[in-house]
Amino acid sequence: MDKIIGFIGCGNMTKAMIGGIIKSNLVNPKNLIISDIHKKNLDFVSNKYNVKTVNDNKELAKKSDIIVLAIKPNIYNLVIDEIKDFVKKDVIIVTIAAGKSINNVEIEFGKDIKIVRTMPNTPVFVGEGMTGICYNDKISKEELEEVVGIFKCFGKTEIIDEKLMDVVVSTSGSSPAYVFMFIEAMADAAVLDGMSRDKAYKMAAQSVLGAAKMVLETGKHPGELKDMVCSPGGTTIEAVISLEEDAFRASVIKAMRKCTQKSKEMAKTTI
Numbered sequence: 001m002d003k004i005i006g007f008i009g010c011g012n013m014t015k016a017m018i019g020g021i022i023k024s025n026l027v028n029p030k031n032l033i034i035s036d037i038h039k040k041n042l043d044f045v046s047n048k049y050n051v052k053t054v055n056d057n058k059e060l061a062k063k064s065d066i067i068v069l070a071i072k073p074n075i076y077n078l079v080i081d082e083i084k085d086f087v088k089k090d091v092i093i094v095t096i097a098a099g100k101s102i103n104n105v106e107i108e109f110g111k112d113i114k115i116v117r118t119m120p121n122t123p124v125f126v127g128e129g130m131t132g133i134c135y136n137d138k139i140s141k142e143e144l145e146e147v148v149g150i151f152k153c154f155g156k157t158e159i160i161d162e163k164l165m166d167v168v169v170s171t172s173g174s175s176p177a178y179v180f181m182f183i184e185a186m187a188d189a190a191v192l193d194g195m196s197r198d199k200a201y202k203m204a205a206q207s208v209l210g211a212a213k214m215v216l217e218t219g220k221h222p223g224e225l226k227d228m229v230c231s232p233g234g235t236t237i238e239a240v241i242s243l244e245e246d247a248f249r250a251s252v253i254k255a256m257r258k259c260t261q262k263s264k265e266m267a268k269t270t271i
């Protein structure tokens with residue numbers, strides 16, 4: 001691709017995304033421009049990846065063909081207000097924030113603008129991200145493919161109906177946090193029973209990775225895969241029954257619905 005891709009905000013997500021883009025050789029590093037209010041973040045990426053950096057969002061807006069808004073949702077208004085009169089006519093705006101609908105962003109720009117709304121997750125750091133993507137009616141098939149191509153540099157992508165984007169937030173955007181809690185809890189139990197901390201994290205995490213791969217690669221129902229682990233009168237069924245008694249699955253479902261609801265509420269209140 002020979003388009004100029006600009007990232008506004010050089011935090012965790014941007015660092016991970018540009019790392020993946022450069023590794024996959026999608027664009028020359030010189031075609032990436034990053035802006036941030038903190039020089040320390042810009043120095044980090046220019047030293048590590050040899051990308052262009054600017055401390056002025058307007059300057060980035062004037063030069064970029066695609067702009068990824070990688071700032072926190074609460075400053076989207078501020079940043080859009082700052083750049084809206086400086087963006088190129090055919091610029092593609094890519095959002096990655098929870099609770100920012102396409103309509104919110106269209107209203108903030110106050111003019112016809114191409115928008116791709118995405119929800120990635122932190123596994124983009126290791127090239128295993130999962131990104132839900134939707135877009136407005138100004139985006140052509142080719143433009144959508146270009147943006148999808150960016151997100152494929154650091155993981156998998158799914159095109160999703162916008163009305164399900166709040167569900168994407170809870171299912172893949174926020175879900176690494178609950179999985180980390182699960183791994184931490186498993187490791188705590190192992191440590192309690194005498195295993196060293198480093199071995200406990202490694203063994204719990206690899207088991208989660210392997211189990212996830214089995215769901216993706218066998219196509220079997222997760223319940224069937226669970227049954228394959230449970231020997232009659234054995235050890236696993238003891239753990240399964242204990243988790244059921246403590247409403248393990250109901251807790252996860254309840255937590256995810258709260259997460260989805262929060263994303264919906266944010267979309268109502270952030271314009």
Ligand SMILES: NC(=O)C1=CN([C@@H]2O[C@H](COP(=O)(O)OP(=O)(O)OC[C@H]3O[C@@H](n4cnc5c(N)ncnc54)[C@H](O)[C@@H]3O)[C@@H](O)[C@H]2O)C=CC1
Binds near residue numbers: 012014038079121
């Ligand atoms: N962390 C996560 O798991 C995920 C985050 N997101 C979304 O990604 C976005 C970025 O999140 P993170 O990278 O985690 O945040 P972060 O806090 O690490 O990065 C935000 C960056 O924006 C910079 N910034 C603040 N004001 C600015 C301004 N006026 N102009 C330019 N830069 C400015 C900050 O200095 C910081 O480097 C958020 O909207 C978040 O909702 C999306 C999916 C997953």
Ligand SMILES: O=C(O)[C@@H]1CCC=N1
Binds near residue numbers: 098173
């Ligand atoms: O908690 C948040 O707002 C972001 C969105 C998805 C993951 N983290």
